[in-house]
Amino acid sequence: MPLFEIETDNHIIISWANDADEASSVVADAYPQESVKRLTKRPRDTWVISKSALGIQSPVDPCSTARDCLSKAEGDKVHAIRLYMHETGVDLEQARKVIESNMVMGW
Structure with a gap:
């Protein structure tokens, strides 16, 4: 399909x-x-979103860190964003993009 x-x-x-x-x-x-x-x-049956297009650029792996924060926050987006900001030092907007994009991926 x-x-x-x-x-x-x-x-x-x-x-x-x-x-x-x-x-x-x-x-x-x-x-x-x-x-x-x-x-x-789409020409293929997959969809790829560039992390840099979402503004995700960090020395840490944003996906595993974001998934870890989502897990610790038990899926609470606001709490996960706060945890991500604390663990990575990024600003609110950057943390929101990373957490929301990982929530969409079904962390």
């Missing part, structure tokens, strides 16, 4: 779908008030 990138005004959704119509229906189901601005069939 192909992987589609579906962009709306407020979201970028990554979803598997059999075709473009089925991919568009994902938006209709999840965000009925939004319309599809761009729909792209």
